[in-house]
Amino acid sequence: MQLIPVTTGLQFPEGPIAMADGSVILVEIRRKTLSRVTPDGTVSVVADLGGGPNGAAIGPDGRAYVCNNGGLGWIDLDGGVMVPHGAAADYAGGCIQAVDLETGAVEILYTECDGRPLSAPNDIVFDSQGGFWFTDLGKENDATRDYGALYYAKTDGSFISRQRDRLSWPNGCGLSPDGQTLYVAETWTGRLWAYDILEAGVLKAPEVSYMPGRLILTLPGYQPFDSLAIQQDGDVCVATGVNGRITIIAPNGDQKDVPVPDFITTNICFGGADMKDAWITASSTGILYKTRWETAGLKLAFNG
Numbered sequence: 001m002q003l004i005p006v007t008t009g010l011q012f013p014e015g016p017i018a019m020a021d022g023s024v025i026l027v028e029i030r031r032k033t034l035s036r037v038t039p040d041g042t043v044s045v046v047a048d049l050g051g052g053p054n055g056a057a058i059g060p061d062g063r064a065y066v067c068n069n070g071g072l073g074w075i076d077l078d079g080g081v082m083v084p085h086g087a088a089a090d091y092a093g094g095c096i097q098a099v100d101l102e103t104g105a106v107e108i109l110y111t112e113c114d115g116r117p118l119s120a121p122n123d124i125v126f127d128s129q130g131g132f133w134f135t136d137l138g139k140e141n142d143a144t145r146d147y148g149a150l151y152y153a154k155t156d157g158s159f160i161s162r163q164r165d166r167l168s169w170p171n172g173c174g175l176s177p178d179g180q181t182l183y184v185a186e187t188w189t190g191r192l193w194a195y196d197i198l199e200a201g202v203l204k205a206p207e208v209s210y211m212p213g214r215l216i217l218t219l220p221g222y223q224p225f226d227s228l229a230i231q232q233d234g235d236v237c238v239a240t241g242v243n244g245r246i247t248i249i250a251p252n253g254d255q256k257d258v259p260v261p262d263f264i265t266t267n268i269c270f271g272g273a274d275m276k277d278a279w280i281t282a283s284s285t286g287i288l289y290k291t292r293w294e295t296a297g298l299k300l301a302f303n304g
Contacts, residue, residue: 001258003280003289007041010286012082014227015056015123016279017064018271019304024279024288025064025101027053030074030082034064034099037288047104049097052088055123055172055227055267058302059155060130063098065109067121067134070094081284083264087139094118096134096153101304109157116162119146123173123227125182126301129200130155133182135170150184150212152201163203164195164212172228172238172267176251177298183216185228185238190219192236192249217253227267230298232275237297239265239280246280262287270297 006024011031016024022039025046034046034053052069059065071088095118096110111118122137131154138146150164150173164170169187176183182195182203195213196204206213219225219240226239231248240247244265246258262282271277275296280289 001291001294003260003291006039006279006288006290007037007043008285008287010035010037010043010281010288012084012283013281013286013288014054014266014283015066016267016269016281016288017056017058017304018269018277018279024269024271025056025058025304026281026288027056027066029053029069029072029084029283032071034066045104046101047099047106049099049106051091051094052120053097054121055134057124057126057132057300058304059098059126059132060302061155062302062304063100063155064304065124065126065132065155066097066099067124068095068097069120069122069137070139077284080286082286083284086141091139094121094136094139096121096124098155109155110153110160113151113160113162119148122171125173125175127175127200128179128301130301131159131201133173133175135167135173135184137169137171137187138167150182150195150203159201161201163201167212171226174228174230174236175301176230177232177234181251183228183230183236184213185225185236187224187226190221190223190225190240192216192218192225192238194251216251217249217255219247223247226265229268229270231270231293232296232298235295237268239267241265244282260289261285275299 264284
């Protein structure tokens with residue numbers, strides 16, 4: 001599989017969305033923007049978002065909905081490599097934003113749930129009813145760390161519900177082809193969880209009280225998970241750090257790997273006429289790669 005750089009010099013790209021015109025909408029976390037990358041590699045800013053824009057998805061109204069983690073600290077390594085580290089000095093909480101792709105207008109939809117501030121919203125996926133699930137990674141400093149959580153919300157700002165609490169760094173999230181299972185990847189544990197959905201916005205209670213859901217896989221050693229996308233066959237493609245790759249995980253826990261030349265590989269999205277075009281964010285080096293994927297990706301509920 002050949003990885004072709006579409007563009008370089010991005011400031012920690014994440015949250016890629018394949019658009020119908022061949023461009024890719026993504027966030028640049030360090031630049032604090034929602035940006036567009038055209039097929040020739042040109043990068044333009046769609047909107048300045050502030051904080052730390054992270055996961056993104058197109059909603060039923062055509063706007064891009066963005067999980068904003070509130071801002072990160074940064075370490076610059078040799079060779080222009082960027083590594084996030086803790087919270088930004090001006091961190092004041094996370095939020096969910098909605099962006100008009102034509103005008104760049106930004107609306108803040110949610111900053112809290114039931115009186116508790118959002119800590120660090122990370123990834124987002126829409127269901128066919130037009131609501132969205134999102135993960136909250138939690139924040140840390142030198143002495144403390146917030147727990148993560150899993151939420152469901154509506155696009156008009158009228159409803160938000162916390163469906164799981166006290167999670168350990170929930171990151172990427174995605175829905176199974178039948179929409180009945182929500183997959184969530186935990187970063188530092190290297191675990192992929194499955195949650196059964198009872199109805200829109202409601203998760204089935206876990207069968208074991210001390211487990212948040214059904215455990216699909218735990219990677220050995222130190223292999224942190226990041227964001228993810230789903231294939232049409234139901235396999236889950238999870239961006240995996242340290243070793244740098246996409247880990248393809250079947251619902252029964254079988255796995256195979258696609259190497260990526262960046263130790264902070266953060267996300268993958270699918271598009272094209274046959275859904276076999278794949279774009280991968282190599283974040284520490286600031287590169288967006290494109291490749292042809294062996295298996296077609298799952299079409300999302302709403303597309304650009």
